[in-house]
Amino acid sequence: MYRWLLDFYHGFLVVMAQGKRLEAFLNSAVAKGVYLWGIRRPAPGRLLFRVRVKDFPGLRSSFRRCGCRGKILHRSGLPFLLRRLLQNKGRWLGLLFFIAAVQILASFIWVVGVAVGDGALPGEPRIREELREIGVRPGALRGKIKKAHERILEELAIAFPEAAWINVELRGVVVLVTIVGKTPPPAKEEGPADIVAAKEGLVSEVIVLEGTPLVKPGDMVTPGDLLILGEKVLPRREGGFISQPVRAEGIVRARVWYEKRVEEPLAVWQPVRNQRETVVYSLRWRDRIFPFYRRGRVSGKVLWERHTKRIYRGRNQVNLVELIKDIYSEVSWEKVRVSPEEALAKARREAARELSSLLPETATVKNRREEWEDGGGFLLYRLVVETLEDIAQPAVAFREQQEERPDQSPNQNQSQNESQSQNQSQNKKQNQETTTEDGARQAVCI
């Protein structure tokens, strides 16, 4: 191989020698240190051989001395190939034209892609129109877009102030514009509201920032119970009291108990693999799977395992081509006993996992109690966790809705109030409602 490459690199000739003393010619050539190969006798008095280009001139004296004639039949190798290529001007012109065409075509933008992210943003047509005005359109010069990258970003930011993030990416002849809208923070709720209990618990601390507290430490509350009333009672100049609706604010800490029961079996059915299995190799390309090799045969119940190996990620870094190995193992189900310790550990893990999703982050665990017993084939586990947490939750005052609907009779309003109060399990005083000139709702205690 190495020899052939070297001969090809230097170039070689296929020569035919004619004469009577051909053996003498070969001896004479070899004596001069010339390397000959591929020596054949096609006919008596004729000899075909190969020789390197640089050695051929040295053979002339040998030809003459032995009375032979030499004729070059074929020239081969890199020097001759290059010479032939350089001689063919049309081919070079074609190659140059091709390279120039590719270069010119690649200097233009062909595709403008727009990706609109989340948030309040105008539609894609509007963005495309704006891009066209800025100069980002199919047919635009790629270099121009590259130079004006910063300007394009600035102009887009001005055109779309609602955008939080804008990116203009140049991928070959494709411009990909990505715009993500701003996500405004949730609007602060305003207007009168009460604070109710979110959970059942024993109140241990009440801190009122606004409103009238209706519970005190030591009270037991259930979900929906009114904790802080969204009303502020102020004394009137003329005498009596005036009740002004406010948005109740405050912290109501309570001891809350969480209970979780888990039943863990002390015997489970488990699949046990037999020796028999079927292995199927497949090739996945995008969503299609092409099985190409299968080994073994199974019947009955089987356990399926899949192993994948990525072959080609693809341009967008998704696993475009994958080699899949599916193993179907024949199994028989066997009843396996679980030790009580193992079952207890499993039940503990399960209960802790389920409780962790219920407990709020701000809750402080004060006490933890667990108990378990054998329930005939099952381990019955019970976990009780006591926490100290804020159970205050704002609730919209329903009286606000009554004001928005003045056509309703006071009786109707009252009945609606009562029904809602019942739903929330609130025990409120019945107030006589009056309306002042400025529209603020007031109540006078009788």
Next chain:
Amino acid sequence: MANTVENGRGKKRYKRLLANFFGLPGEVLLDLPRLVMLGNSRLVVENHRGLLEYTEETVRIKTAQGGEIRVTGQGLNLLYMVKEELGLAGRFLRIDLPGGEE
């Protein structure tokens, strides 16, 4: 003349003794040809002195001290040839090493 022959034989004998004593390769000291055969289709001859005859049926190779190797076969052709070595291919039927070679 007899002396010359005797002297030549004597020189060769000393060379052989020297080669045997020091364990030197014979083809270097005694100018003997070295033949390497691959099956009956390839033959490499080292330390040759040129070709005497080359046809598709017979190749005669000259060796040192007037010796000759005769290869008879079918479709014989020379793969390559340099000063010290040549490669032969074809179907070999017979290889004669005349008595001159030891």
